[in-house]
Amino acid sequence: MSNFVVVGGGAAGLEMVTRLASKFAGKANHSVILVEPSSHHLWKPRLHEIAAGTFDTELDAVAFRLHSACHGYQYVQGKMSGLNRAQKSIAVTSESAPEQTLHYDYLVMAVGAISNDFKTPGVSEHCLFLDSASQVEKAWEKMKQLLANGGSHRVSIVGAGATGVELAAEWAKVSHQLNRYQKGTALSITLIEAADRVLPASAQCMSEKVMKKLQKQGVNVRLNTRVQRAETDRIVTENEVIPADLQIWAAGIRCPDWLANLDGLETNRINQLKVLPTLQTTLDENVFVIGDSAECPQDDGTFVPPRAQAANQAAGHLAKQFGRLVKGKALKPFVFKDGGMVIALGHDYALMNDKVVLRGRYVRRLYDTIFRLHQQVIFGWFRVSALVVLKRVKSLLNPYYKGSWS
Ligand SMILES: Cc1cc2nc3c(=O)[nH]c(=O)nc-3n(C[C@H](O)[C@H](O)[C@H](O)COP(=O)(O)OP(=O)(O)OC[C@H]3O[C@@H](n4cnc5c(N)ncnc54)[C@H](O)[C@@H]3O)c2cc1C
Known part of the structure; x- marks a missing residue:
């Protein structure tokens, strides 16, 4: 009998518990537990679309309670707040219940990463982030208020990595579309980057x-x-003051500070937990880390990048390895296969790696396919096909930009 505890139900963690549950739950008394503070899962690479009001979450949010009941794992709504490696237990806190202790045989940490403000003064007070569903909802609410009465508005995004670039393009498209609904309504978008090029x-x-x-x-x-x-309504750079009605910080990532004090486990300068190629932490073979919160070495001396496809691949790999582990077999190392990067710029133009340029409706389809592959793992093909049909019908009836009618 083994007790698997997975912490974090994001791109990596939710796939992990789904796969583990289908492999182990109810068999030979194995148990699978997911610890996650949110009630719903949303796929992070689409969060910027929520902030822009162009993604309808109604059909695509996954309710953990329902999903866990259908798939055979236990869902504990709460935040991991401590680890006791000697006792193989974690502490979990939540708003509605007293602190509880959960015991594990194998612990999988998948708590992701958050934006790195590099301790820049004023950022946490005056900028919004895109790290979670609640944060992007805030950005979307602010955007809706701004645009409600028409006119021109200034928005700034700090960080021209994939997230910043995609959000800027999405907002540019919204601005263009808005003119169709409300003449004279426009967004003036400034994208600020410390490096000498976008997508550094x-x-x-x-x-x-x-x-x-x-x-x-x-x-x-x-x-x-x-x-x-950052100050109220403006970003101050070395050379200028950039006024903004809405400021988004999307520069760099780091992991939460509590990971740096996790019962002596090794972390790097951005608080990622250091793991071996087997995804086991360097100091504890029963604690595994997948996704953005892992610093996982690759053969060429670099580290697995903090990307959704790496998180998904690591979850698939580790679920298989647990099958080997319970049979007493040795773990195989995780090898990340880079399927390339897609940068979607406003739904009708995308770049795949540095070569393929896609235009028109195929962009949306390709982007959707990546997302549907994630959904396929957590729901199966039948449910995903139904969702695709429903979504298509809904999009025929609704406008591109949700704010125009809500
Ligand atoms: C706006 C945006 C756009 C992106 N676009 C792309 C893209 O186009 N392509 C790409 O490859 N990648 C993209 N990424 C990166 C990608 O989303 C991440 O690499 C991926 O989500 C990492 O998966 P994860 O499971 O490690 O973390 P996450 O998906 O972040 O999940 C972490 C989970 O852990 C939970 N958690 C946090 N703290 C605790 C705690 N104390 N206890 C329990 N649970 C906790 C969180 O609630 C969350 O559900 C984007 C990221 C953002 C923010």
Whole structure:
């Protein structure tokens, strides 16, 4: 009998418990428990679309309680707040119940990452983040208020990585569409980046193509610009003050501080837990880490990137390895297979890696396919096919931008 406890129900954790439950739940008294503070799962790579009012969450949010009942794992709504490796237990806190202790044989940490404000003054007070459903809902509410009465509004995004670039393009598209519903309504979008190009972690030619497209969409891109502080309604850089009615911080990632004090486990400078290629923490073979909160080495000396496909692959790999582990077999190392990166710019233009440029409705389809593959793991093909049909019908009846009618 083994007791698997998975902490975090995001891209990695939810796939992990679904796979583990179908493998083990109810068999030979194995148990699978998910610890997650939110009541619903939303796939993070689409959060910027919620902030832009272009993603309808009604059909795609996953209620953990319902999902766990259908798939045979136990869902504990709460936050992990401590680890006792000697006793193989974790502490879980929640608003509605006293602190509880959960015992594990194998612990899988999948608590993800949050934006890194690099301790820049004023950012936590004056900027919004895109790290969770509740945060993007806030951004969307603010955006709705701004646009309710028409007119022109200034928005700033700090960080021109994939998230910042996609949000800027999405807002540019919204601004363009809004003119159809309310003449004179517009967004003036400024994207601020400290590096000398957008998408600094991607190939140079990809950055160039994306930069051209953003400029064509009317986005003001400031490169080589370091933010000094954020204030009410403005971002202060070395050279200028950029006024903004809404400010989003999407620069870099780090893991929460509590991971750095987790019963002596090794972490790096951004609080990721260090793991071996088997995804076991360097100091404890019964504690595993997958997704953005892991620093996992690769053969070429680099680390597995903090991306959704890496999180999904790690979950699939580890679920298989647990099958081997309970049979007493050795664990195989996790090898990340990079399927490339898709940067969608406003739903009708996307770049895949640095070569393939996609235009028109195929972009939306491709983006949806990646998302549906994630859903396929957590629901199965039948339910996903039904969702696709329902969503298609709903989108025929509703406008592109939700704010125009709600
Ligand atoms: C706006 C945005 C757009 C993105 N776009 C892309 C993209 O286009 N392509 C791509 O590959 N990647 C993209 N990413 C990155 C991608 O979403 C992450 O790499 C991926 O979600 C990581 O999965 P994860 O399971 O490690 O973490 P997450 O998906 O973040 O899940 C972590 C979970 O842990 C839970 N949790 C946190 N603390 C605790 C605690 N104390 N106890 C219990 N549970 C806890 C959280 O509630 C959350 O549900 C994007 C990210 C953002 C924010």
